[in-house]
Amino acid sequence: MSATRPLRLTPERAAEWFAVANVAFLGVDIAIAHAENAYRVRAEWAPLVFSAAGTLLLLPMALGRGGAAWRWIEQLVGAGAVLVGVAGMVFHLHSGFFQQQTLRNLVYSAPFVAPLAYVGVGLLLLLLRSAPRSPDELGWWLLVLALGGFLGNFGLSLLDHAQNGFFRWTEWIPVVAAAFGSGFVFVLWLRPPAAPWPVVAALVACQIAVGVAGFALHLWADWHRPAARLTDRFLFGAPAFAPLLFADIAVLAAIGVWARAQHPQDRAASQHDAGRRDQP
Secondary structure (H helix, E strand, O other), X not given: OOOOOOOOOOHHHHHHHHHHHXXXXXXXXXXXXXXXXXXXXXXXXXXXXXXXXXXXXXXXXXXXXXXXXXXXXXXXXXXXXXXXXXXXXXXXXXXXXOOXXXXXXXXXXXXXOOXXXXXXXXXXXXXXXXXXXXXXXXXXXXXXXXXXXXXXXXXXXXXXHHXXXXXOHHHHHHHHHHHHHHHHHHHHHHOOOOOOHHHHXXXXXXXXXXXXXXHHHHXXXXXXXXXXXXXXXXXXOOOOOHHHHHHHXXXXXXXXXXXXXXXXXXXXXXXXXXXXXXXX
């Protein structure tokens, strides 16, 4: 039998919705990115197929249904996401860097950091479907994943914008924002559960602003890019959705802080909900 989980919004529920949304959206992002070379290598279909299948398999979790019978499926999706991410990183590096280990080949290879987004989502799913844990411990691990996400954003922004030598000064903004976000989340990770919400809100707002502004600037650059067809401007131009990772990771960090800052009665209720998920 399946169990319907309560729809009361908790950090764990928010993290579940975050994971499902990211598995789905990564498929959209990959579909656009790999269309640049018309899926010349068959392996480029793998993450697209995985995202479509993984999203369908995770729908019961998103709807608060399933229970113990679905745990192994959700864990399998998490493990598969980690495998897809690691394999994607190796394939991207193989496009140039493994042939000759130079800084130039590292910069101009396919973005090797990008597939690691699957690793982060996979680890999040495995975390959510591991043994029940306290909200404070859950928040601690969510902040670890958010820290990894900001460090990945730092590397991705640095390498991507190095391809044109940081032609515009605005291309330094995401590098600085990712470095600031990494340091800030590291401090939040070390803090006790009572976190300063105005400061956290400022961090989230700042990262969302950077992400939305980057999205708009990438669209503007692609729109004015010379190309025979309109679709070519966006396929071969700046990745429009990449800057939105800043907003995405900031939301994950906020969920982590929320979990660690829960009051004792809220923690007890969350633990009760987590225990109900294992009931058949």
